[in-house]
Amino acid sequence: MTTVIKTINLNAWYGEKLALIDVNTEIEENKITAIIGPSGCGKSTFIRCLNRMNDLVDIFRYEGEIIVDNININDIEPEALRKNVGMVFQKPNPFPKSIYDNIAFGPKIQGVKDKGELDSIVEQSLKKAALWDEVKDRLKDSALGLSGGQQQRLCIARTVAVEPEIILFDEPCSALDPISTSKIEDLMIELKKKYTIVIVTHNMQQAARASDYTAFFLDGKLIEFGDTKQLFRKPVEKSTEDYIIGRFG
Amino acid sequence: MLWDAWDKGADWLSIKFLTSFPSRFPEEAGIKSALMGSIWLMVLTAIMSIPMGIGSAVYLEEYARKSILTQLIELNISNLAGVPSIVYGILGLALFVRGLNMERSLISGALTLTLLILPIIIISSREAIRAVPSSIRDASYALGATKWQTISYHVLPAAIPGILTGNILALSRAIGEAAPLLMIGALTFIAFTPESIFDPFTALPIQIFNWASRPQAEFQYLAAAAILVLLALLMTMNAAAIIIRNKYQKNLKW
Ligand SMILES: Nc1ncnc2c1ncn2[C@@H]1O[C@H](COP(=O)(O)OP(=O)(O)OP(=O)(O)O)[C@@H](O)[C@H]1O
Ligand SMILES: [Mg+2]
Numbered sequence: 001m002t003t004v005i006k007t008i009n010l011n012a013w014y015g016e017k018l019a020l021i022d023v024n025t026e027i028e029e030n031k032i033t034a035i036i037g038p039s040g041c042g043k044s045t046f047i048r049c050l051n052r053m054n055d056l057v058d059i060f061r062y063e064g065e066i067i068v069d070n071i072n073i074n075d076i077e078p079e080a081l082r083k084n085v086g087m088v089f090q091k092p093n094p095f096p097k098s099i100y101d102n103i104a105f106g107p108k109i110q111g112v113k114d115k116g117e118l119d120s121i122v123e124q125s126l127k128k129a130a131l132w133d134e135v136k137d138r139l140k141d142s143a144l145g146l147s148g149g150q151q152q153r154l155c156i157a158r159t160v161a162v163e164p165e166i167i168l169f170d171e172p173c174s175a176l177d178p179i180s181t182s183k184i185e186d187l188m189i190e191l192k193k194k195y196t197i198v199i200v201t202h203n204m205q206q207a208a209r210a211s212d213y214t215a216f217f218l219d220g221k222l223i224e225f226g227d228t229k230q231l232f233r234k235p236v237e238k239s240t241e242d243y244i245i246g247r248f249g
Numbered sequence: 250m251l252w253d254a255w256d257k258g259a260d261w262l263s264i265k266f267l268t269s270f271p272s273r274f275p276e277e278a279g280i281k282s283a284l285m286g287s288i289w290l291m292v293l294t295a296i297m298s299i300p301m302g303i304g305s306a307v308y309l310e311e312y313a314r315k316s317i318l319t320q321l322i323e324l325n326i327s328n329l330a331g332v333p334s335i336v337y338g339i340l341g342l343a344l345f346v347r348g349l350n351m352e353r354s355l356i357s358g359a360l361t362l363t364l365l366i367l368p369i370i371i372i373s374s375r376e377a378i379r380a381v382p383s384s385i386r387d388a389s390y391a392l393g394a395t396k397w398q399t400i401s402y403h404v405l406p407a408a409i410p411g412i413l414t415g416n417i418l419a420l421s422r423a424i425g426e427a428a429p430l431l432m433i434g435a436l437t438f439i440a441f442t443p444e445s446i447f448d449p450f451t452a453l454p455i456q457i458f459n460w461a462s463r464p465q466a467e468f469q470y471l472a473a474a475a476i477l478v479l480l481a482l483l484m485t486m487n488a489a490a491i492i493i494r495n496k497y498q499k500n501l502k503w
Binding site for chain 2: 051053056058079080082083086087089091093094095096105109110155158159161239
């Protein structure tokens with residue numbers, strides 16, 4: 001097993017507010033790691049540390065070390081890090097442009113100019129996101145005309161198009177219906193062959209079904225982290241048990 | 250008032266009216282030089298104010314750090330938008346006509362109008378930029394885009410309809426202004442069309458002002474007819490702004 005992401009004594013603040021406390025994790029390659037915990041416990045803060053999206057928040061700062069591919073993420077440009085660590089958001093957020101342009105944007109800013117090459121990246125990415133058959137005849141149409149579930153898969157295709165190694169999902173299904181949700185779950189299980197996946201979810205079934213490892217956060221602290229089956233069947237901590245059987249959250 | 254202008258002026262409207270120079274004889278008089286002057290002014294003002302306005306808006310909205318200085322600048326911009334136009338005329342007279350020795354030329358007039366509408370353009374462009382949802386920016390950054398790539402590929406294109414609408418409305422304000430142009434001394438009797446930006450000029454509101462202040466009834470009719478032309482110009486611009494807004498509002502829903 002190979003560790004691709006490692007956090008050491010990670011503490012994070014928004015202004016004066018401490019949002020993460022001494023979080024130590026090791027995230028394994030080609031696995032799906034689920035992050036669970038009640039609202040406001042720091043799940044989004046944690047994964048947004050991993051691709052430095054929190055840098056965009058003025059009042060944010062952190063201490064500790066975040067290592068991706070054996071490199072401290074502060075030692076590389078944030079743009080290079082984010083290309084390698086993609087992110088899919090809670091609400092589908094396609095660009096108000098065509099389906100084609102949504103996907104071609106990432107490769108374009110990486111310097112791909114050749115039309116034929118772009119065409120093939122667009123097709124491959126849509127296929128990887130299980131969306132190709134539904135949209136292949138209307139690549140020039142606005143992405144905003146797609147259904148919510150299709151938009152979310154488009155966002156996945158767009159992320160895949162820049163060939164990241166890790167993909168972070170922040171509650172990707174919370175705005176979707178059950179059928180779209182199960183499509184995205186199947187897709188993630190397919191994607192983990194090539195990518196390392198970290199997913200924040202409020203849906204216990206989803207975490208149990210789709211993930212290999214689960215991390216439980218509470219009030220900014222990592223309470224328990226381990227094999228998903230183990231954690232759901234026999235949690236070590238009392239608070240983990242309370243949460244997964246629904247006593248709070 | 251509108252009816253009054255229509256009543257008096259409609260009969261005087263003709264191709265000849267649009268293509269003749271002003272004259273002492275009402276039957277001969279037209280607004281060619283005034284109309285051309287107004288169009289020149291509008292184009293020059295647009296060329297100067299739009300890039301500067303959008304540039305300032307992008308800088309203030311996306312790059313400037315929040316500090317006392319930027320807050321002061323912001324406060325000043327909103328105050329400047331409320332300053333009466335004649336004050337800009339005085340400023341233009343001192344700065345461009347006298348200070349920079351540009352005489353009573355088109356460029357002095359256009360620079361003065363630029364100062365007048367720049368605050369409005371900056372404010373409306375900033376609003377349009379701010380209205381672009383942050384989810385679009387997040388998506389762009391998450392793909393590894395730099396700040397400038399995010400602004401140029403996504404923020405500005407999404408804000409452009411709003412920016413254009415605001416800019417057209419600001420320009421239409423500039424076109425209707427007489428006071429600052431009178432202040433910098435635009436002439437009223439010009440029997441030629443400007444050839445360069447350093448030529449003297451007249452403009453529709455000034456021509457109207459001049460005709461309306463003459464005693465003879467015929468000149469009142471000429472003024473009314475010129476008002477109709479000016480109104481038509483303004484309404485076309487406002488209609489364009491509305492069409493642009495509606496067209497893009499349909500395409501852009503998030
Ligand atoms: N931009 C911000 N500015 C200030 N405080 C913030 C910001 N973002 C998050 N916080 C605070 O940090 C804490 C952790 O928030 P975070 O978004 O990581 O929680 P979460 O576990 O993702 O919650 P949810 O399940 O509701 O998405 C919360 O108390 C929240 O109020
Ligand atoms: Mg969250």
